[in-house]
Amino acid sequence: AQSVTQLDSQVPVFEEAPVELRCNYSSSVSVYLFWYVQYPNQGLQLLLKYLSGSTLVKGINGFEAEFNKSQTSFHLRKPSVHISDTAEYFCAVSEAGGGNQFYFGTGTSLTVIP
């Protein structure tokens, strides 16, 4: 089974500063990669996903992520965060040919400080 690691459980950052949330996965096969965001007391919603092609993926709310196959990573970045970005962020992986089986990381809680 896949293993998805989000090393940082909590990330505090000042407003307008850049942020990077890290995600590493274990699979040696082809994968699809996702970042979801969960605002307080809400369900998860998709930020962005990598299926194929360009390794730099742009998502909603100014977020982007870069797929690095050699390092099995899919780190999420934003050049300037806002208070409204305070939320829980989850990385998820599915395997090509593996149906709809998703493996989620444990989440990173991003707190933006005014």
Next chain:
Amino acid sequence: NAGVTQTPKFQVLKTGQSMTLQCAQDMNHEYMSWYRQDPGMGLRLIHYSVGAGITDQGEVPNGYNVSRSTTEDFPLRLLSAAPSQTSVYFCASSPRDRGTETQYFGPGTRLLVL
């Protein structure tokens, strides 16, 4: 579209009681699933369905039953609640059973088992 809806939002049960968590989607999605979210553990798949009449087990199925009699509804039944089932439960759906698909999540049901 209402998307994915879940009821109830909150529930308190006593050990040994049974209950059903409701999930419905109005997007005509083939694939539906149930996850539980626990602190420090991310989301774990309980059961899933690739279409009406078809269900299968996920990573943590023990103590839960599901059925899918219609495309729209996918209820989760707790047979005899235990304190270990205290969690937040999310229902999700996607158009097809493929690892490339975006998952659409409901707002969650917060369950406390005493």
